[in-house]
Amino acid sequence: MHRPHRLFQRLLPGLLAALAACAGPFPQTTLAPKSDLGFAIDHLFTGIFGWAVAVFVVVEGLLLFALIRFRARPGAPPPKPTHGHTALEITWTLAPVLILVMVAVPTIRTIFATQAPAPAGALKVQVIGHQWWWEYRYPDLGVVTANELHLPVGRTVGLDLTSNDVIHSFWVPAIAAKRDVVPGHVNHIVFTPDTIGMYPGQCAEFCGDSHANMRLRVFVESDSAFNAWVADQKAPPVEPAPNSPAATGKSDFQHGACIACHTIQGVSAGVIGPNLTHLASRTTIAGATYPDDSLDLALWVNHAPQRKPGSVMMDMNLKPADLQAIVAYLMSLK
């Protein structure tokens, strides 16, 4: 498969450059892998795509040639009524067979290579799909968070995926490809991210009203940054200064409906919505759909169903002062 493959590798940058000219950057692209898994898939796809382009050129070329060369000309003799040709039939049966063998061999090799179990020592993370947000649990580190996954660069990760409700699909194109998140099943993705950065992803299996708003982010960090993040996440939640708006907010939180659904370590124990213990350490809210700032948080608390159709979180209908206090408290939870 070397010739068309190389040819395509030469064509690909040009094609991408043409694309980049019309828009970009493309943070969620499948064509710029940043892990061993992403690279293996991209390599396989590039090879197959090369074959597809070659076949496309040959077959469409034959078709066009036939149409131009054999167009009706006035006064030409009637065409010869050929009915078939056995040798030709055998040839154009075997040619695709050969090409498909060239596609099938690396395919099957990649299937087994990419579905091997996680090695011992891999960082284990449980990914749990909810309508419409992601829960992440690091069983060996004692960390629970939502929507934004943090991973150390260069360390193999084993994700165990399952769902709390309907079928979702965990898709982070640059590093983790895609795997369905099926209730009653545990699926696996094993990969080693190789470049520090933020990689967006989102749910890829239609999962109801707000399927489009079930997004996520993966932060691949240096070891030290990751360890610092873990330490922060394991720390108890920040205690607001007495008589500050945040302290009022905490009291409102404790005496309001919030505790029914959300956990803040040592404050509340709800499990229906995301864990908020370190909400302010995240960059986004509501399934990585809105930025984590005071304005969006206030809109979210009071208008969740408008911000995210079908949202389980209700319109809290708080008075401005209470809303401000709650937001101040949530924004203090670094």
Place this chain on the structure above:
Amino acid sequence: MTEPTGLKSWLTTVDHKRIGKLYFWTAFCFFLVGGVEALLIRSQLAQPNGHLVDARTYNELFTMHGTTMIFLALMPLSVAFFNFIVPLQIGARDVAFPRLNAFSYWVFLLGGVFLNLSWFVGPLFHAGRLSVAPNGGWFGYANLTERQYSIGPNIDFWLLGLQILGVSSLAGGFNFIVTILNLRAPGMRMMRLPVFSWMTLVTSFLLITAFPVITVALVFLMFDRNFGTHFYQVSAGGDPVLWQHLFWLFGHPEVYILILPAMGVVSEVLPTFSGKPLFGYTVVVYSGILIAFMGWGVWSHHMFSVGLGPIADAVFSSTTMLIAIPTGVKIFNWIATLWGGQIRFDTPLLFAVGFIAMFIIGGLSGVTHASPPADLQQTDTYYVVAHIHYVLFGGTVLGLFAGMYYWWPKMTGRMLDETLGKVHFWLMLIGMNVAFFPMHFIGLLGMPRRVYTYSPDLGVSTLNLVSTVGAFVIGVAMLFFIWNVIRSRSAGKVAGDNPWHGATLEWATSSPPPVYNFAQIPTVHSRLPLWNEPESVAQKAPTGPIHVPGGSWWPMVAAVGLPLMATSLIAHALWLVFVGAAVVIFGIFKWGFEPFEV
């Protein structure tokens, strides 16, 4: 004998040609409905964070777009040609069971109406909105479609509508199998059967084998939603993946139900317009049969991301790649048919060639996701949306339009205008490529499918806008076709029996054919009777009175019972199911004992 006219003659007709026309117009209307849904979808996605429609409405639109196009537009448009053309091609006076044929049509019409009523009956269910249209995707994945996650009647409309339509497909499938096997003209051996009739036969076998599978899947879902079973419910030990296996075990043969008729059309059009017999007739026929068989062994390639394990992935990947071989063989034989011919570029040929050119693209992108690891980046993204539209629009729709331009003179006695036809073709070809080609990039750049909104940060806003423009170009192309059709009624050139110099038997009779099709059933001695033996199939005066079956109300009456039964479940009115069943049984009983002549 003269043909009856008036409304009653259409409501009671059992003439395959009239039923074919009813199928055509009904399916064409649903095609326009599905097209409007597509334009609304594309308008919403023309820019990021679009707010033309809300999330719920968008989900209804894409569900109904897929369901409508597959079950109410493309399948019945194929069936319209089965009806009109197959009895003529095989030299028969009608289908084997004319009243069952009428029943199929009425069930199809009522099933389609039943599904689409869901757009307007929200207030009856206190839904707080006008529409309770299905919103779980055309693939209706459990457990999202279980009552727990889809409370309203939306999914019930979907599953009951599909059950009704399944009855129509099954009845039609049996009818065409019996017709083609038993009613061929003297001398029309199986290997002299025109390829379109062959593909009708193969498709009919797929219909009667595939629809029982989705029927079972839908019955399970219906019981889960309404009668407390747990086939797809994890909490009670069920498994939503069971739905996916059942659905795609139906769904992949369904893909071939959609494409094989169009392949049949192309196999008729190419020989006529290149003035040569189909190259490798036997191979083309056997490839079609082989595709139908192999279509049963590839369903899990729709499920490469489900996590079935490396062995299942490897096996289904291999079978999927194998099915590309008979498909490729067909394409080579079509090109070889053109090769060395005297190609006349009339509109039917343009659409047939458009089919080949576009289907190649859809086939090749298909090979890229036959590879499970590659598919892990592609499945459920716009890349797959591009693929299925190259196959079903570039393939099936262009193929069916080739059939429309080709057989329109036979169906109506009038030619469609060639200039308007060519404008239609080029607009459609350009429109579909502008609409669907960018979707390959939109998908590869990270946009999932079935999302009502997307972030401008993805960088795919421009590509989406381009795609939307293409969709509207297709819409404009359709206006040219509709204008052409209206115009042809009065201004179309009179066609004559055989305007394209076709070789198969439908061109031996007048255009439109008399109610009895052939004054004398011709005897054929070759595969291409009008080229090889025009005198032996030429129409002669009838030798005596010709028997054709009379009209009947009872097929329609029996068909009305089915949506009544379905309504019973949605309305929670048990008595209605007995009324509906009684209507079906009474209708069939009356039709069974009706005198054959009226």
